[in-house]
Amino acid sequence: MKTHEDANTMTQTPPNKYGFFDDAKREYVITRPDTPLPWLNYLGQDEFFGLCTNTAGGYTFWKDAKLRRLTRYRYNNVPYDLGGRYFYVNDGGEVWNPGWKPVKTKNVAYECRHGLGYTRIVGERDGLEVETLFFVPPGENLEVWKVTVRNKSAQRKTPKLFSYQEFCFFDALNDMTNLQRTYSIGEVEVEGSAIYHKTEFRERRNHYTLFACTRPIAGFDTSRDAFVGIHEGLHEPKVPFAGACTNSIAFGWNPIGAHQVDLDLAPGAEESFAFVLAYVEQGDEPKYDAPFVMNKKVGRAIVEKYSAPGAVDAALAALKKYWDDLLGNFQTECPNEHANRMLNTWNQYQCMATFNMSRSASMYETGIGRGMGFRDSNQDLLGFLHMIPSRGKQRILDIAATQLSDGTCFHQYQPLTKKGNAEIGGDFYDDHLWLVLSTCAYIKETGDVTILQEPCGYADKEYASADAQENLLHHLETSIAYTMKKRGPHGLPLIGHADWNDCLNLNCFSTEPNESFQLAGDVKDSKAESVMIAGLFLYAANEMDGLYSFMGKAADANRMRAHHAEMLAVIERETWDGEWYTRAYDAEGRVVGSKSNEEGKIFIESQGWCVLGGAGANNGRAKQAMESVHKHLFTKNGVVLQQPAYSTYNKDLGEVTSYPPGVKENAGIFSHNNTWINLGWCLLGDGERALEYYLSICPSAKQDQIETYRGEPYVYAQMIAGKDAPCFGEAKNNWLTGTAAWTFVTVSQGLLGVKPDFAGLRIDPCIPKAWPGFTATRRFRGNTYQIDVKNPSGVCKGVKSLRLDGKDIDPQAPIPFVADGKTHQVEAVLGA
Ligand code: BGC
Numbered sequence: 001m002k003t004h005e006d007a008n009t010m011t012q013t014p015p016n017k018y019g020f021f022d023d024a025k026r027e028y029v030i031t032r033p034d035t036p037l038p039w040l041n042y043l044g045q046d047e048f049f050g051l052c053t054n055t056a057g058g059y060t061f062w063k064d065a066k067l068r069r070l071t072r073y074r075y076n077n078v079p080y081d082l083g084g085r086y087f088y089v090n091d092g093g094e095v096w097n098p099g100w101k102p103v104k105t106k107n108v109a110y111e112c113r114h115g116l117g118y119t120r121i122v123g124e125r126d127g128l129e130v131e132t133l134f135f136v137p138p139g140e141n142l143e144v145w146k147v148t149v150r151n152k153s154a155q156r157k158t159p160k161l162f163s164y165q166e167f168c169f170f171d172a173l174n175d176m177t178n179l180q181r182t183y184s185i186g187e188v189e190v191e192g193s194a195i196y197h198k199t200e201f202r203e204r205r206n207h208y209t210l211f212a213c214t215r216p217i218a219g220f221d222t223s224r225d226a227f228v229g230i231h232e233g234l235h236e237p238k239v240p241f242a243g244a245c246t247n248s249i250a251f252g253w254n255p256i257g258a259h260q261v262d263l264d265l266a267p268g269a270e271e272s273f274a275f276v277l278a279y280v281e282q283g284d285e286p287k288y289d290a291p292f293v294m295n296k297k298v299g300r301a302i303v304e305k306y307s308a309p310g311a312v313d314a315a316l317a318a319l320k321k322y323w324d325d326l327l328g329n330f331q332t333e334c335p336n337e338h339a340n341r342m343l344n345t346w347n348q349y350q351c352m353a354t355f356n357m358s359r360s361a362s363m364y365e366t367g368i369g370r371g372m373g374f375r376d377s378n379q380d381l382l383g384f385l386h387m388i389p390s391r392g393k394q395r396i397l398d399i400a401a402t403q404l405s406d407g408t409c410f411h412q413y414q415p416l417t418k419k420g421n422a423e424i425g426g427d428f429y430d431d432h433l434w435l436v437l438s439t440c441a442y443i444k445e446t447g448d449v450t451i452l453q454e455p456c457g458y459a460d461k462e463y464a465s466a467d468a469q470e471n472l473l474h475h476l477e478t479s480i481a482y483t484m485k486k487r488g489p490h491g492l493p494l495i496g497h498a499d500w501n502d503c504l505n506l507n508c509f510s511t512e513p514n515e516s517f518q519l520a521g522d523v524k525d526s527k528a529e530s531v532m533i534a535g536l537f538l539y540a541a542n543e544m545d546g547l548y549s550f551m552g553k554a555a556d557a558n559r560m561r562a563h564h565a566e567m568l569a570v571i572e573r574e575t576w577d578g579e580w581y582t583r584a585y586d587a588e589g590r591v592v593g594s595k596s597n598e599e600g601k602i603f604i605e606s607q608g609w610c611v612l613g614g615a616g617a618n619n620g621r622a623k624q625a626m627e628s629v630h631k632h633l634f635t636k637n638g639v640v641l642q643q644p645a646y647s648t649y650n651k652d653l654g655e656v657t658s659y660p661p662g663v664k665e666n667a668g669i670f671s672h673n674n675t676w677i678n679l680g681w682c683l684l685g686d687g688e689r690a691l692e693y694y695l696s697i698c699p700s701a702k703q704d705q706i707e708t709y710r711g712e713p714y715v716y717a718q719m720i721a722g723k724d725a726p727c728f729g730e731a732k733n734n735w736l737t738g739t740a741a742w743t744f745v746t747v748s749q750g751l752l753g754v755k756p757d758f759a760g761l762r763i764d765p766c767i768p769k770a771w772p773g774f775t776a777t778r779r780f781r782g783n784t785y786q787i788d789v790k791n792p793s794g795v796c797k798g799v800k801s802l803r804l805d806g807k808d809i810d811p812q813a814p815i816p817f818v819a820d821g822k823t824h825q826v827e828a829v830l831g832a
Helices: 004-010 172-177 179-185 238-242 297-307 311-327 337-357 374-381 389-400 431-446 449-453 465-469 472-485 531-550 554-574 604-613 621-632 671-684 687-697 699-709 739-751
Strands: 019-022 027-030 040-043 048-053 060-062 069-071 086-091 094-096 109-115 118-125 128-135 142-151 160-170 188-191 194-197 207-213 219-223 255-262 270-281 288-290 330-333 717-720 731-734 754-756 761-763 773-780 783-790 799-804 807-809 823-830
Touching (some): 069 270, 086 118, 086 128, 086 238, 128 311, 142 160, 142 297, 142 311, 188 219, 207 255, 207 297, 270 297, 297 311, 311 337, 330 337, 337 389, 337 687, 337 699, 337 739, 374 389, 389 472, 431 472, 449 472, 472 554, 531 604, 554 604, 604 621, 604 671, 621 671, 671 687, 671 717, 687 699, 739 754, 761 783
Parallel strands (some): 783 823
Antiparallel strands (some): 019 027, 027 109, 060 069, 069 160, 086 160, 142 270, 188 194, 194 207, 207 270, 219 255, 717 731, 754 761, 799 807
């Protein structure tokens, strides 16, 4: 048998046709630009973000992709990804881009490295190499674009380099739709190498975008018409082909930022310089220096800072350190290379993106549609809290403040204003329960119960300090009470517009294509019920029980246990269908997700949540439900959401039946809910299945089917086409999915069993029998635990002995926590 060290060194994922993992550098290397779809990376970690594809496409925003969009992007373009951070090189009349697009000149050598918070794209043609590097330094509201030009030829070269990006007028929706205004308001100023985009600065706005070069320039353009042309495209812009900027000053129409840098390079010579793209709020500074002339003090300081020798490299070093520190909170070496790579690097990285973006801005989310989702962001926290708990705390309080005093929640809110999005409203009756999960996860991670006393008010009430009792704990109690109270004829929780499955709309009855599936129906007197919410409630009640027990509040803990028992009895009485748990009752009281249905007989969500909530634990049903999932829903590309897929639209079930079979909620593989089944296998102690299910949706394990899979090999996809689809195995909607957080939970806490609990860190792995063991390092509440798990007798689960710093401790209990900031050795031996 191989040791896990052997396994790690022996199995190196072979490259696919488009690229490979450089694990040592924590980079994904793309070796040709014509990837099956644009492969995306994110720049930024705090408040300033950029989307950057492998051909430098994408855009930039501050805090909110809808309300503070700084650069333009046209979604669903032809080609899909067009517009971004472009450099045009004119080398002796030949024009090309280091990132291949938009000109797509032949014979440009190419490499793109997506790393943690940065993307490096190198192009080379005719002995001239241009390396571009894009990143957002930690704590800064700006992007750095570093450029290095190398003359690798034997002749002197005098290339001209043109930068290009298009400014957005901050409100992205208005910018692209209200053209009668947009075309008339654009304004810029130019000072030296700095271009200031100041549209609307003269009235309500006190912010601007700065795009500056840190070296002297030979010219600039700020009018798109002048730089690109009216009838030309980005692949044939006038100025780079003509070889000279026109120093245009935009007035209305479409302001851009373009610089011309003339270089003179001897053979072997190279030159490095940088551009900064910054967002500036004027603060207390006077608005103008002179009529119509902006006060540019803050902008000038930024240009000065990044023009200083070494400043750019220091910022890059700070970014690397930032990620090394963060990822150091959890690292493992286990016998599976995909689990190692994803857990140690890419999964945690994706969790940062979902924490920051929720479902707002990706190649599939336009940044103007959805803000922060209530249920989404609560779940995203589960994969983020171990990295920066203080930011997690603030997020929990922000989310809680969008709950209404009756217990329901705004389904989404805007990150800039932190106000609920009234258009999508509320009445999704699972939303509030996820707040219990995120809050308990925060307390398990930090031990900090004071968060419960934080006043956060309700969105429908004027907040006054006298309402301090309406603190976070009050929100949790309101949430539990709401589900207990809002129940239907079978005693199950009402579903409202939808539960986690946004497309199971049991109160919609829409026959009109112009309606929203979720909002068309009135939930007021509906009796439609959700088994999934019931299961989720069991889990939430268990969490509250654990929390109150930890706080020494026995009566409250007992109250939660009673709620759990009551709901459990309802589930076992009303929802067992013989081999699995049903999914729902519709508004007419008809069962959904049962053998008696023609289609949609078995659903994934209720099996997952009922099992995780403790249903079927003592009567064999949990195991049987999971076996039914395996028999009816599992495929080599993951678990499909339900079977058989719906073949026709059924207004009583809503949007779920509107999708083609095998797609999205209609029997697609929704990776997110796969993780709940995975955790179910861990709970039942089946490590083989847990790993098999994990690998079935793991992008790193899809190298040999990349032409089918198509998505980024380094991040989880929301959806993989199910077996009913003609494109079975094709990934869609990568990056912004609850899969990121839940997979981190599944693999780190379920499989590897390194599990924060209220009293301390618990060690309870569930691994394949053949694994000899694994090691992990976990920073937890300021201490560091070096964990060594051994599996001498080849079991899946069960810790036989546990030692802390050489002393035996109770293997079934959390490691007793003493805050000392030290490194501790933990040895766990599995066995009967
Ligand atoms: C939404 C989630 C929802 C899931 C399943 C996603 O697009 O962001 O809130 O739970 O779809 O319907």
